[in-house]
Amino acid sequence: MLLAGLAIAIGLPVLLWSAGKFVGGAASIANHFGVSPLLIGMLIIGFGTSAPEIVVSIFAAINGNSGIALGNAYGSNIANIMLILGLTALISPIAVRSNIVKKELPVLLGITFFAVWQVLDGTVSKDDAFSLLGLFVLLLSWSIWHGMKGDKDVLADEYSEEINATEGTVKTHLIWLISGLLLLVASSRMLVWGSVEVATFFGVSDTIIGLTVLAIGTSLPELASSLIAVKKGEHDLAIGNVIGSNMFNTLAVVGIAGTLQPMSVSADFLYRDVLVMIAATVALFVFCIGIKRQGRLNRLEGAAFLAAYIGYTYWLITVAFI
Template identity: 35%
Template structure:
């Protein structure tokens, strides 16, 4: 029964996350918001919505290790597994004028700030507020730069394909799906963890994190098959920034989060290490290409981490 709950939760989160992104983009078009700006704000929130709802549910259900482990595990999976698989399908070329390196720096700063804040084994209300201030400044700057870029490129704002009432209806269905999907997923994995005597930390970093990363995985692989790999790296880094600053920020504002010693001394360092591995694959910065071999190294790193986690 627990496995069926987890499977149903995954399916609901996957489809609801996609519906949320689709509906949000349509609403953004109704308000004449450009694709670039919508991608940074609306889509970033949409792809991170499963992580947010799961993390909130886990904290209020009294299993904070699943909440924090979900964010850490998702960030590791997004780079080592998702980008690794994309590079394996099609090498990822990064344009010289892209914001990837700036975004990577923000991701690293957010990760180090997270590590600093949890040294007392808690993420407090004021720290959540600081995270939200940081993400607000980052989004404001990103939107400003995107509008500048849009002005230079003369981007045309696309007309919506859906009526406003239909988009709002789809958004509502997606929100309901995310809620029930996260409920099923969290309750299912708690039962599995108890049945197999697996810690909540391990189940949060592995199973829950993989499940909430499925939308990014599917989207990135489709982009790679269409030879649009440049989309993947920007979305993944943006999602990782959102996971730390927005998800942990919102969650800790609503309820302070307890953080176990193993998450602090082991898993956060793996998250930072994988971020540094990504930077190494992007060197030299003048002509960055993540090759298939580098993609394979990323995937092997993820497999190694999972083996260590379960042994």
């Protein structure tokens, strides 16, 4: 048990640090070779913040811990919206001005409902997983098309400011890219092993561990980037990173894990956690799409998200130790 606790305590910060270096190195190298800031932002930064979730879920699926793989992906989606955007909006209201973000919101909503429809039969089969990856390829193509168009957009300007703020040579960024990837893989294996051991020791399901410890832990990069973005006045970047991460989690994280190992979905997970994810996504859409008003997430809405997440987490903990 002591070793398992140390594995989590050491593995999680190393995972987050290495993910940041990996994504930063990739973005800087792409920028050096003239890739547009919008394309770098939507592909490397927007999706790359989900690197911890995908590596953790891959190793969980390989080890047969489908509860961790699925709980980590969907739990991160819930945490991204309710915890991260809730806390961020509570500190500083978030205005949504980017047309790209407004186009991504209904796409995220559609992807979420499609993923929920897939798990209604109580499983994520290999066919389900491949269809998720197929949608992910379409999403990548759409992102690349937007990035290559070079349209003027608030989000493009905010990505450009973030990318141009980085310093260092190509060689330095390449070293960070490779070392970040290696540490990302090693820390993920350590984290999954420690989580399974802790779950076994306390007699709780690995799904609960995935929804709580791992979901919150692997969502910390999004929390940090959202808080920094809002502090700089880059509101659309805060929302855009969360939307991109949730799309990646739903399609790529679950899709890749499902191709490695079909995953069963318990009734508790379906009627509790999946419904919470739907409710959070629908609420985000309603708040930010801006029907007959400026799209925004104000302090009251942020407080509601945060309070709901605290209540949801308390519910999970209560269920785990009954």
